[in-house]
Amino acid sequence: MDILEKLMRAYFISDERPHITVNKSICQSCSSKECLYVCPAQRYTLEAEGxxxxxxxxxxxxxxxxxxxxxxxxxxxxxxxxxxxxxxx
Ligand code: SF4
Incomplete structure (x- = not known):
């Protein structure tokens, strides 16, 4: 079973209070942006606004x-x- 198949087996119960918060003002000065590469679920993306x-x-x-x-x-x-x-x- 590959990673995509494994991910398809998981499901999520949403909370209006996210368990992770990101301080985007700090992100603006980060040159490496590791979060874009390490997240197996690809929860981080880089858009024009950061x-x-x-x-x-x-x-x-x-x-x-x-x-x-x-x-x-x-x-x-x-x-x-x-x-x-x-x-x-
Ligand atoms: Fe969640 Fe991705 Fe962070 Fe892992 S790397 S805790 S899957 S947001």
Whole structure:
């Protein structure tokens, strides 16, 4: 099973309070933008107005939090009852 097939098995329960927030003013001075490359769910994109982030679909792996050397990302686990659900088998 490849990564895309595995991702298709996960589903998400959205929360109006995202568990990850991104300080875009810090992102503006970041030249490397690791978040664009490390996120397996491709939750970060670079648009004309700068880094965009969508929390829905996050796999809660923590890679973005670890890779962001600028400290632009505030990361918490989702509140109870929200976030990713993995289906196995
Ligand atoms: Fe992407 Fe993982 Fe960060 Fe979620 S925690 S946004 S899946 S890198």
């Amino acid at each position: 880094i965009q982030f969508i929390a829905d679909g996050c796999l809660e792996c923590g890679a973005c939090r670890i890779s962001c050397k600028s400290g632009a990302i505030t990361w918490n686990y989702p509140r109870g009852g929200f976030g990713v659900r993995f289906r196995h088998g």
